[in-house]
Amino acid sequence: MSPRPGAMSVESTAPVVDPDAADDTPPPRSGVAVGRPSALWVLLAGVIGLVASFTLTVEKFELLINPAYVPSCNLNPVLSCGSVMDTPQAGFFGFPNPLIGVISFTVVIVTGVLAVAKVRLPQWYWVGMALGTALGAVFVHYLIFQSLYRIGALCPYCMVVWAVVIPLLAVVASIALRPLAGNPVLRVLYEWRWSIVTLWFTALVLMILVRFWDYWSTLI
Template structure:
């Protein structure tokens, strides 16, 4: 793995962990004081308070952000090891890619819920979204790299950043379309 990819993993871990910790702190504040207005509640659309009070924010009976704290800690440690030049076994990368896939599935479900059921966007959640998808693509590319002779593995590796750009473009368009009525009042 190249140094830029290792540094990217480290940065992704830091950003994801920071967002998950911020969400956890905000959720605790909200549990302590139900009238608390989270710092990330900016307007009717960008409002993590609206998102945090829904059942979707605690799918497994505890705040989703706690899953992020654990997952992004693993990513952060992996990034530190990669930057230090530690060669991790292929099974480790396969496991990280599998975990990233589970995270991406959950993130996409949460994106759908935010856009079409809750009707609000949580800024900290969007940071997690923005880290999870590239993390899936990068860890999959690393895990599949030894199989680069296979067409699918080669395509994922060669087009990894294009896949990420396409995903971000799609997400931005979905957000613009879903909340266009609100955004157009700001123009």
């Protein structure tokens, strides 16, 4: 039977499906998107930490070659790299501690470059980075305790590393824990992260002032 005039054929209304159309659809992007400020901070922290660690490594080798060498960071009785370098704590794992910083901050720089270039690294990578930075922060605070209460001197280049690791931990942890943003505790920590970092630095500065107040008071 022929269709009635004006009637629309079912076949004529069926959409034409191109079998290759699905291949033209870009796949969903995987990995973690990092904001530009966070990416720039990771890169900057890596550069500053690497420069400080590399300089300290060079100073350490100069001291090994020539025991009479005076490091450039020997500024006064308190701020004295040489006093710290000659201690067992300066080679906690059997080799100079700055070598750990050279390797670690190189990884941080590479991560920062990729993040700035908007390369989405997988979630597990950022979790690993956060754990590594947390371990670095623990080691840094061990060295802070040793410098203040056992060695009795401060290494300026080491202090640069201290100042970098703490905020780096805040940034990397906020990226790694983003999938858990619904957790009320983590949400509060995220919202107050820079206040916590500020209090952290304030506590360290007060500890340094109190520990070496006998010397600082002579400069007033």
